[in-house]
Amino acid sequence: MADxxxxxxxxxxxAGGVVGFYVFADQATWIRVLGVIVxxxxxxxxxxxxxxxxxxxxxxxxxxTEVRKVVWPTRKExxxxxxxxxVVVVIVGILLWLLDMFLLWAVQxxxxxxx
Numbered sequence: 001m002a003d004x005x006x007x008x009x010x011x012x013x014x015a016g017g018v019v020g021f022y023v024f025a026d027q028a029t030w031i032r033v034l035g036v037i038v039x040x041x042x043x044x045x046x047x048x049x050x051x052x053x054x055x056x057x058x059x060x061x062x063x064x065t066e067v068r069k070v071v072w073p074t075r076k077e078x079x080x081x082x083x084x085x086x087v088v089v090v091i092v093g094i095l096l097w098l099l100d101m102f103l104l105w106a107v108q109x110x111x112x113x114x115x
Contacts, residue, residue, distance in 0.1 A: 003050035010047035013039055 017039020021032045047053040073081070 003052060006046055006050040007052065010043040010050075010053075013046060014043040017043075 017036045020039070021036050024032055024035070044053075048057055
């Protein structure tokens with residue numbers, strides 16, 4: 001029950017920040033945005049005190065660890081792969097265009113509209 005209350009309070013803080021953004025429309029935009037950011041940070045802090053919040057933070061930390069383990073391709077590998085994809089797209093495009101022309105010719109032949 002306490003976790004639900006913490007999450008509801010967190011949502012209320014965030015909603016208050018968004019409402020405040022529009023209520024204080026006469027203030028400078030950067031001040032209003034700063035208010036929303038502060039509300040967001042406070043909402044995250046309150047939500048992190050609940051069990052679902054702790055689980056979400058743990059998931060984010062583990063995700064960062066896994067992303068760091070990924071072996072990213074080099075620039076050369078990325079360029080080569082991109083070029084292969086582009087060539088294959090052009091080849092498939094030409095094959096589809098030829099198939100379309102053949103089907104058009106076959107339909108015209110069957111319907112007697114060909115010249």
